[in-house]
Amino acid sequence: MNAAFRGDRRYDYLIVGAGFAGSILAERLASQHGARVLLIDRRPHIGGNAYDEPNEAGILYHKYGPHIFHTNSDAVVDYLSQFTEWRPYEHRVLAFVRGQLVPIPINRTTLNLLFDLDLQTDEQAAEYLASRAEPVDEIRTSEDVVVNAVGQELYELFFRGYTRKQWGLDPSELDKQVTSRIPTRTSTDDRYFSDTFQAMPLNGYTAMFGKMLDRPLIEVRTGVDFAELKDTAHELADHIIYTGPIDEYFDFRFGKLPYRSLKFDHQTLEQERFQPVAVVNYPCEEVPFTRISEYKYLTGQESPVTTITYEYPSAEGDPYYPIPRPENQELFKKYEALADATEDVTFVGRLATYRYYNMDQIVGQALATFRRIDEKVKERHEPAAVAAE
Ligand code: FAD
Ligand code: UDP
DSSP states (O other): OGGGOOOOOSEEEEOOSSSSHHHHHHHHHHHHHHHOEEOOOOOOSSSSGGGHHHHHOOOOOEETTTOOOSSSSSSHHHHHHOOOOOEOOOBBEEETTTEEEEEEOOOOHHHHHHHHHOOOSSHHHHHHHHOOOOOOOOOOOOOHHHHHHHHHHHHHIIIIHHHHHHHHHGGGGTTTTTTGGOOOOSSSSSSSSSOOOEEEEEEEEHHHHHHHHOSSSSSEEESSHHHHGGGGGGEEEEEEESSSHHHTTTTTTTOOOOOEEEEEEEEEEESSSSSSSEEEEEOTSSOSSEEEEHHHHHHHOOOOEEEEEEEEEESSOOOOOOSSHHHHHHHHHEEEEEEETTTTEEOSSSTTTTTTHHHHHHHHHHHHHHHHHHHHHHHHHHHHHHOOO
């Protein structure tokens, strides 16, 4: 590394959190700037929520629930492809509704199965949906989005119960962005995502992260909470990159930002298959879990046994989901103003920027953050060349 870029401290950067955001910044800063990075995570592993590991039966499962990679960004795919090969995989989900399994997102097949119809074309399905839809003048909430598109009955069957369970809130109390994630289709396309690139890292996420972080300039320490280092952090490194919950960084000064959590019940069953697709959703409120995932569909692994995960939403536990609603956004803005005024710390990632982002969006955000750091460093040190590692 160019000496001008490094102070005489031990590390150039202390990065908090070894998920996508933290790991990508560690990789970029080490490989492009020759920076010395200390990357910590309070969990006992790298990978953040995307962490996967083989269980005792040898099945590769996702400790924090099913993670399916999908994106429309070539730049994101190109970046990650340095660290992994891919297994083509198109995700399909069924919902258990009125005693049968039907495709979700709602498509023509869903309508035919549920209402005993024989809709043959996109036009017929569009006409049918239009006859059920209840137009809403100003679409603000997650209820508005769905009722506007498919009407009250389908909204109640597929969205109301699931959303109440998942978020602990009625869809009418949640920003429209939550249910807008799920399209309504008039075709028979039963893929969960419509993105141009849909695939799983061939050997799993943890292997991909391992390759990303395998550089002499990156020191990874897991099982270390930032709280232990906070007071002396600036003796360790010039700059901090923080990917944990933003309210926690500021000691909850303005009160707690709500994050939704989940409890995962992982089970390995002595049978080859448990369900017909990777994920089955259970929208009905009487069932306490939201969905069951079966990993062998995602990984293509073959085994006489199978591992599944039940997801039980919870108010307590690790923060997984920022909760998109106006009052939370207002509170976040107060923390964001503090973050903006904290020059030696960069806040990045799903928890630190309090956004319901998918993995590919976090990859994009981390790469954009690196570009900004890169510009600043170059401005400060021009015309010195930035040496690669
Ligand atoms: P994280 O992965 O949360 O990493 C942050 C890390 O920081 C954590 O490992 C945490 O332990 C660490 N940390 C926090 N505070 C501290 C501290 N004080 N000290 C030390 N370490 C700390 N996205 C998709 O694209 N497709 C999917 O199918 C998908 N499925 C999902 C399913 C579930 C159940 C969940 C919860 C999320 C899913 N996501 C999915 C979203 C995906 O998990 C996130 O977009 C992505 O993991 C965010 O990366 P990140 O680095 O911002 O955060
Ligand atoms: N949703 C629903 N019923 C479903 C699937 C999704 O009501 O069968 C709603 C629910 O509010 C959920 C949101 O749509 O939280 C987004 O769904 P997604 O599958 O993207 O959730 P994630 O995988 O992020 O948990």
